[in-house]
Amino acid sequence: MTKLTRRAALALPAALAMPALARAQGRTEITVHYAQPFIYKDSYDALVEGFAKQEPGIRLNFVTTPNYEEGAQLLLRQAATRQLPDLSYQAYTRLRMFAERGIAQDLTPLLKAEAADPAALGYTPNLLALSQFGGIQAGLAYAASNPVCYYNADLVRRAGGDPENFPKDWEGVLALAAKIDALGDGIDGMWFTWSGDDWMFSALLFGHGGTMLNADESDVAFNGPEGMQSLKLLERMVKQAGMPNLTAVAARQAFAAGKLGMIFQTTALVRGTVSSVGSNFDLRTTGVPVIDPVKGRLPTGGAAGMLTAKDPAKREAAWKFLRYSTSAEGQAMMVKATGYLPCNQISIDDPQYLGAFYRDNPLFLASVKQIPISIPWYAFPGSNSVRVTQVMVDNMARIVESKATPEQAMADMADGVRKLLPRRS
């Protein structure tokens, strides 16, 4: 055992600190926040490794929160106490609030300084639009997802369907789901993830070509014919296809156990679904049925990096990491580690980045094919933006439980959301 004299013990921390001090002179340390480490950790680990080779002078410290909700809380608290991290990856829907409260910084000048046309770096207008809120470029998209349909090919076959030619419209999907439902033995036909938030409702609404609010955001617009059709479709899932009343967790478990024909949910769950299904059955994915071939769109979920650093040196370092994480190279790492969609056009177009990955993992392709019709997930204005989504979910629950007609639910939904919109003075 080594003996430490008192003097040596006192000198030890100083000695240890010396090289650190020496090193620190050419170094910048930044703090980066991201949510959902159980999904994203591998991707950031890969990024850190690649980034260290490129920028050895920048040291990254990470702060994580279990979910986006707590991530937004953390940033709001730290904004109040002036302890913000330098860079934070937030859900698209929360970005609007950060832009409106002046916490997110406008990235347009930084982008322009690098390239006159950001598309040359892979930031096409569509991808930039995902994180444009409050009139500024509030972030750069890091990971994207859209809703897809997961189906059990074995059950489709047993019900007399053809898994190779999965129906392309809701008519066909509902009919097939009804047939699977009729197999009995506790098997259900389909489940649509209507609970949780407004994301999947907007998939139906945008699919019909509708919008949440009117153009100047002064009043609701989802109560028009498109929204009405969406709620009627939800009702038909229950009445026509026998959609069971399940919580999202229960539905995923039933699907993994081979007791559910199809489930409509985010593509971000492909990796998790593959591992929970294992070899239980032949798992496939496909796009969600197209509703309006011309106007139909789909919402995009995921996260964007938001710059919050004030100190110029830290700000520059944080920007460098944000750029790296959203570059073609960084996006390829992110996709391979998570299964989300890439947010850099170069990594989508140039097969050297992800060509082999998609060849080996065809289940991820369903979402890639939907990129052309994907638009930003709508974030409501004002401080009630999250509360609005709960009003929608609560009213959809009434339809799923057959406690209200789509007409009644729509009237209450429009009424409830109207009350939560910011008042114009």
Add this chain to the structure above:
Amino acid sequence: MSEAALATRRAAGWGEAATAWLLSAPAAAAYLLMLLLPTLATVALAFTDYELGAAAISWVGFDNFAELLRDAGFMTSLRNTVVYVGLVTPGSIAGALLLALLIEAGTRGRTFFRAVFFLPVVSLTVAMAAAWQYLLHPTIGPLNAMLRMLGMAGPEWLSSSSTVLLSLAAIGIWENLGFNLVLFLAGLTAIPRELYAAAEVDGAGSGWERFRLVTWPMLGPTTLFVLTITMIRAVRVFDTVAVLTQGGPNKASDVLLFSIYEEGFSYFRLGYAAAITLVFLAIVLALMWLQTRVLDKRVHYG
């Protein structure tokens, strides 16, 4: 007594008081910092429109409380909490008492049964909720599989608005039973054996008579304690709701603590959340007052 002697005694009294203050200072400081100040801050917040991250904060008087009265969501959550407490309290007390009597009357395996029923208390609710989620699963859960074997269609326990509160209450009873059981067992051992012998001499021969005349009255203080503690624990229900139902469907399982969490941490309306917290605090204080003032007088302390 001389002046000098009095002065010495006064000095000694001062010294004693100072020592007392010094000794209780850590506890007093902790109480002040960790309990009293946050509570007062909550009270103050309840009268503001503070939103997390908002630049401005303004005094709104009783606006938050007026909104509570109009808020259908809050009323549902209050009603659900009352129903939940109304189911869990009698369920877990009667069940625990029955089990305690059975275990006490038995000759074997007392420690075993005590441990078995106490397990839910020491296990992590969040982890146990996952197990319940599976047990109550509408299609692949064992409970509904059993019902199907009997030719019955089981309900969607946790996702139907008509059964969700019942299911949560059943889990709540399971959670609280063991704790109450241990308290009752302790209460039972404290009853002097001679009382039973005396009751028998007086002609109270049957088990029911002995229970009615000796056990039940002697368990009075225990029962009172169990009653209050169970009610307070039941009002505090949160974990199972947050993990299993998130208050759904359509607020059918929304409870007070979950409303506070949602308003405060999902919607960032800290002022409004503080107002609900005050309602919650008032309920808990009322229960404690009920214990100390009203019921205490009626309970026979042997």
